[in-house]
Amino acid sequence: xxxxxxxxxxxxxxxxxxxxxxxxxxxxxxxxxxxxxxxxxxxxxxxxxxxxxxxxxxxxxxxxxxxxxxxxxxxxxxxxxxxxxxxxxxxxxxxxxxxxxxxxxxxxxxxxxxxxxxxxxxxxxxxxxxxxxxxxxxxxxxxxxxxxxxxxxxxxxxxxxxxxxxxxxxxxxxxxxxxxxxxxxxxxxxxxxxxxxxxxxxxxxxxxxxxxxxxxxxxxxxxxxxxxxxxxxxxxxxxxxxxxxxxxxxxxxxxxxxxxxxxxxxxxxxxxxxxxxxxxxxxxxxxxxxxxxxxxxxxxxxxxxxxxxxxxxxxxxxxxxxxxxxxxxxxxxxxxxxxxxxxxxxxxxxxxxxxxxxxxxxxxxxxxxxxxxxxxxxxxxxxxxxxxxxxxxxxxxxxxxxxxxxxxxxxxxxxxxxxxxxxxxxxxxxxxxxxxxxxxxxxxxxxxxxxxxxxxxxxxxxxxxxxxxxxxxxxxxxxxxxxxxxxxxxxxxxxxxxxxxxxxxxxxxxxxxxxxxxxxxxxxxxxx
Amino acid sequence: xxxxxxxxxxxxxxxxxxxxxxxxxxxxxxxxxxxxxxxxxxxxxxxxxxxxxxxxxxxxxxxxxxxxxxxxxxxxxxxxxxxxxxxxxxxxxxxxxxxxxxxxxxxxxxxxxxxxxxxxxxxxxxxxxxxxxxxxxxxxxxxxxxxxxxxxxxxxxxxxxxxxxxxxxxxxxxxxxxxxxxxxxxxxxxxxxxxxxxxxxxxxxxxxxxxxxxxxxxxxxxxxxxxxxxxxxxxxxxxxxxxxxxxxxxxxxxxxxxx
Ligand SMILES: Nc1ncnc2c1ncn2[C@@H]1O[C@H](COP(=O)(O)OP(=O)(O)OP(=O)(O)O)[C@@H](O)[C@H]1O
Ligand SMILES: [Mg+2]
Numbered sequence: 001x002x003x004x005x006x007x008x009x010x011x012x013x014x015x016x017x018x019x020x021x022x023x024x025x026x027x028x029x030x031x032x033x034x035x036x037x038x039x040x041x042x043x044x045x046x047x048x049x050x051x052x053x054x055x056x057x058x059x060x061x062x063x064x065x066x067x068x069x070x071x072x073x074x075x076x077x078x079x080x081x082x083x084x085x086x087x088x089x090x091x092x093x094x095x096x097x098x099x100x101x102x103x104x105x106x107x108x109x110x111x112x113x114x115x116x117x118x119x120x121x122x123x124x125x126x127x128x129x130x131x132x133x134x135x136x137x138x139x140x141x142x143x144x145x146x147x148x149x150x151x152x153x154x155x156x157x158x159x160x161x162x163x164x165x166x167x168x169x170x171x172x173x174x175x176x177x178x179x180x181x182x183x184x185x186x187x188x189x190x191x192x193x194x195x196x197x198x199x200x201x202x203x204x205x206x207x208x209x210x211x212x213x214x215x216x217x218x219x220x221x222x223x224x225x226x227x228x229x230x231x232x233x234x235x236x237x238x239x240x241x242x243x244x245x246x247x248x249x250x251x252x253x254x255x256x257x258x259x260x261x262x263x264x265x266x267x268x269x270x271x272x273x274x275x276x277x278x279x280x281x282x283x284x285x286x287x288x289x290x291x292x293x294x295x296x297x298x299x300x301x302x303x304x305x306x307x308x309x310x311x312x313x314x315x316x317x318x319x320x321x322x323x324x325x326x327x328x329x330x331x332x333x334x335x336x337x338x339x340x341x342x343x344x345x346x347x348x349x350x351x352x353x354x355x356x357x358x359x360x361x362x363x364x365x366x367x368x369x370x371x372x373x374x375x376x377x378x379x380x381x382x383x384x385x386x387x388x389x390x391x392x393x394x395x396x397x398x399x400x401x402x403x404x405x406x407x408x409x410x411x412x413x414x415x416x417x418x419x420x421x422x423x424x425x426x427x428x429x430x431x432x433x434x435x436x437x438x439x440x441x442x443x444x445x446x447x448x449x450x451x452x453x454x455x456x457x458x459x460x461x462x463x464x465x466x467x468x469x470x471x472x473x474x475x476x477x478x479x480x481x482x483x484x485x486x487x488x489x490x491x492x493x494x495x496x497x498x499x500x501x502x503x504x505x506x507x508x509x510x511x512x513x514x515x516x517x518x519x520x521x522x523x524x525x526x527x528x
Numbered sequence: 529x530x531x532x533x534x535x536x537x538x539x540x541x542x543x544x545x546x547x548x549x550x551x552x553x554x555x556x557x558x559x560x561x562x563x564x565x566x567x568x569x570x571x572x573x574x575x576x577x578x579x580x581x582x583x584x585x586x587x588x589x590x591x592x593x594x595x596x597x598x599x600x601x602x603x604x605x606x607x608x609x610x611x612x613x614x615x616x617x618x619x620x621x622x623x624x625x626x627x628x629x630x631x632x633x634x635x636x637x638x639x640x641x642x643x644x645x646x647x648x649x650x651x652x653x654x655x656x657x658x659x660x661x662x663x664x665x666x667x668x669x670x671x672x673x674x675x676x677x678x679x680x681x682x683x684x685x686x687x688x689x690x691x692x693x694x695x696x697x698x699x700x701x702x703x704x705x706x707x708x709x710x711x712x713x714x715x716x717x718x719x720x721x722x723x724x725x726x727x728x729x730x731x732x733x734x735x736x737x738x739x740x741x742x743x744x745x746x747x748x749x750x751x752x753x754x755x756x757x758x759x760x761x762x763x764x765x766x767x768x769x770x771x772x773x774x775x776x777x778x779x780x781x782x783x784x785x786x787x
Binding site: 408 | 587594617618620621624625627629631632633634646647648693696697700
């Protein structure tokens with residue numbers, strides 16, 4: 001027994017168990033997210049159940065569980081048709097089932113509003129055209145797609161006009177702010193230009209309305225499982241399919257199409273459906289900007305601490321402070337960011353550079369710049385600590401070797417020390433990025449929004465709009481999971497968004513790790 | 529070898545009454561030593577007697593140590609190296625150093641050799657190429673590495689690395705080369721090569737070498753200085769010091785009775 005203890009077996013077991021436990025928790029989390037997230041887009045069959053009471057239920061089986069009494073099971077159906085029923089989900093006891101079937105005609109409609117519709121096609125109607133086959137629906141949708149493109153062109157033209165108008169309005173504001181008396185003529189000239197644009201604008205809007213009204217005549221009528229008829233405009237329908245007639249291959253194609261849509265489309269139905277493109281874009285851009293700020297700041301601070309500052313009480317205090325910074329709750333950083341960046345610096349910028357727009361704030365309100373700066377503050381201690389450690393791990397011999405050849409401290413730093421420390425610095429940056437990607441709280445008060453009207457990077461001058469608000473996957477998760485009116489319907493999207501966030505973090509850190517390994521190879525080959 | 533100490537030209541380095549302190553503890557006491565041009569001087573003495581400290585005073589490497597302080601004069605030519613008349617960068621270019629543990633940079637062999645020139649602002653490719661060949665030949669390394677100049681210096685053997693460090697030091701064409709136990713981490717064969725090299729280098733450079741190996745000191749040096757507890761106990765021609773030391777302590781140390 002004594003020997004047993006002396007060999008340290010129990011310690012080995014304990015450490016092994018601790019490791020296994022942590023790995024298992026992490027693995028469980030990932031597996032739950034993967035299983036639920038990856039399955040969301042797979043088209044499920046539509047089950048039609050006739051109940052003993054005579055009523056019928058059509059929908060996707062979501063889950064089954066034991067009934068409260070313990071006898072038999074009950075099934076949860078997603079029955080959709082929110083506009084008709086109010087609720088999209090329904091529990092049914094299996095004991096009440098009379099008959100179960102998979103009708104071929106059952107159709108799923110993904111819609112712009114009210115979520116999915118489950119039912120049967122009744123008829124299709126377009127100007128001078130009336131039919132009831134699913135081929136007719138196909139033709140109708142094709143025609144509508146073409147017409148929609150035309151409509152889009154109008155929208156683009158109108159947007160362009162809008163931009164031009166607001167530019168003129170802004171010039172006017174500047175002149176007005178400067179001196180309304182003196183600039184009277186110029187202002188009047190601008191007014192005339194705006195007036196001209198407005199005429200053009202009205203013309204375009206009229207034509208757009210005409211086109212839209214014409215589109216309203218393209219409709220399709222469906223009936224739900226109990227015979228209630230519902231006529232929908234074709235433009236409302238995003239996608240339609242008959243899952244019970246589809247084979248695995250067809251379902252796979254649909255799955256892919258939906259995944260692609262996830263990456264490139266805007267969200268619908270208060271974010272519970274549609275794509276995540278703006279949120280993905282916002283997240284990546286936020287992390288990128290954050291790195292851009294915190295990386296140089298952290299590295300330079302660490303270089304000063306390690307290489308230039310005289311080791312003493314002051315430096316030690318700073319070091320302790322830096323280490324403790326990492327432990328401050330992130331919401332505190334958020335509040336600081338709001339007070340210092342948004343209200344302090346942002347308002348200052350507005351007063352100096354955009355006085356004509358006041359009281360409407362430009363930089364004096366949350367935006368991606370302030371959010372990324374706040375995150376940079378939050379992550380800079382990680383970079384500092386990592387850089388300091390990496391610099392400290394370089395043997396003094398290397399430092400002295402460089403100085404003994406007549407280099408300045410700065411030359412040694414740039415040519416030898418920083419390259420040698422770069423793998424360690426990269427590790428710090430990876431940790432910082434991972435931490436930043438997971439933060440939501442500080443963003444909520446520094447510029448993240450549920451739905452951003454425009455991306456912080458787009459085709460209009462000056463292309464990079466750091467003052468704009470943005471969307472973020474982490475906030476998206478919080479928003480649709482807890483703030484959406486229809487939590488049950490939002491659940492799949494929560495999993496998908498989580499999975500996506502995890503994937504993005506994984507992708508970004510694997511790129512960084514790849515870079516780090518390359519550097520490592522370069523600077524530590526064949527140690528002596 | 530030279531018969532008389534300090535024969536011929538004026539000394540390259542002349543240390544006068546050097547005191548050195550690490551904070552409050554004094555490591556060197558009143559050391560006066562001069563190093564004749566194009567000769568090898570060995571510094572010997574028991575561990576902790578201040579050999580490295582003294583050597584590092586000569587190119588002001590001790591500047592890097594917090595709380596270090598030096599008193600007295602150390603003349604290079606006729607300028608005091610601790611005065612404002614001497615730029616420390618310039619000093620280190622004129623007084624090169626080879627360390628006990630070889631410390632090649634994690635760069636190619638080529639880049640290692642020309643490091644000193646690069647930081648001095650030399651850009652011309654032909655000059656650099658020539659310096660590499662000349663220095664590597666000078667360090668007796670050319671034939672071994674001429675085909676792999678672009679490979680990492682960290683892939684060389686320990687002995688080759690140490691010779692690379694010597695090549696790196698001579699590439700900037702210094703007047704003096706300081707060597708702090710350059711062979712202590714090398715096998716006998718590599719040691720022999722480095723010793724041979726020192727024999728060749730003394731044609732062009734003034735060399736000051738710290739060593740614990742009495743045979744080595746006897747083999748490579750013209751002059752020997754024996755330090756003990758921060759004091760210079762005896763200095764003279766190597767032959768004389770080893771044949772008939774004047775001081776009892778020197779004799780004991782050389783014959784291996786202590787240290
Ligand atoms: N950085 C330092 N700070 C404080 N004291 C030091 C420092 N470096 C050396 N010393 C002290 O100065 C004295 C001389 O040290 P030095 O390194 O010069 O000895 P040495 O003769 O080179 O010894 P060795 O043969 O072991 O290398 C020693 O007592 C040592 O403890
Ligand atoms: Mg020493």
